[in-house]
Amino acid sequence: MQRTSFSQFKCPAARALDSVGDWWSILILRDAFQGLSRFDEFQKSLGIAPNILTRRLKHLTDEGLFERRLYQQRPARYEYLLTEKGRDFFPVLMTLFSWGSRHIPESDLAFLLGDAASGRERQTMLVDARTGEEVTPENTSLLAGPAADDEVRERIARMRAWYLGIDA
Structure with a gap:
């Protein structure tokens, strides 16, 4: 296939x-x-x-x-x-690993993420590299990039209107 x-x-x-x-x-x-x-x-x-x-x-x-x-x-x-x-794929993998760890029974966890030096368990979260703020669905939206065409800009405008609670 x-x-x-x-x-x-x-x-x-x-x-x-x-x-x-x-x-x-x-x-x-x-x-x-x-x-x-x-x-x-x-x-x-x-x-x-x-x-x-x-x-x-x-x-x-x-x-x-x-x-x-x-x-x-x-x-x-x-x-x-x-x-x-x-x-550069490492953060993607760690995010997937963390998500999986949160959503399977604890009794099924054979692996945990840990600090390599200390051996302490790590708790991960996605943060903005500039501000240190946690990135969440509530505080994050898409922006038009350099290759955005009218269709993409319209889609982003609809998403932004939804986020702000405005009828588009």
Whole structure:
């Protein structure tokens, strides 16, 4: 089944989803942040079929989240190292992890987020880097970006009117 491409969408969230791919890709990235870098390591950790893993690693490499580097000549073996773009996915993964932790039974939590140095559990939240203010649905809206056309500007105006309680 052919997946719909979001590569031409104007929405950054849609484009990001296209770049990451699917749930397997997110789990591969999760494992990469825990130090895994080789095909056999990912396969063992995830229990993923080799053909699916091959496609996902190729996609993540093509999208610039991984760099593929030869680590053994005969037979040729490669490792997959996070790029800057791949490392920039970390906050997304931590937000997803935190959301999941809040919405599954505590008795099912096998992992918690912790401070690497102290071992204390971390409690995450999304904050504005400039102000330190927590980012919430109540205090956040979309703004028109440089590529916004009239349709996007109208959509943003409707959302803003809804937010302010104005009939549009």
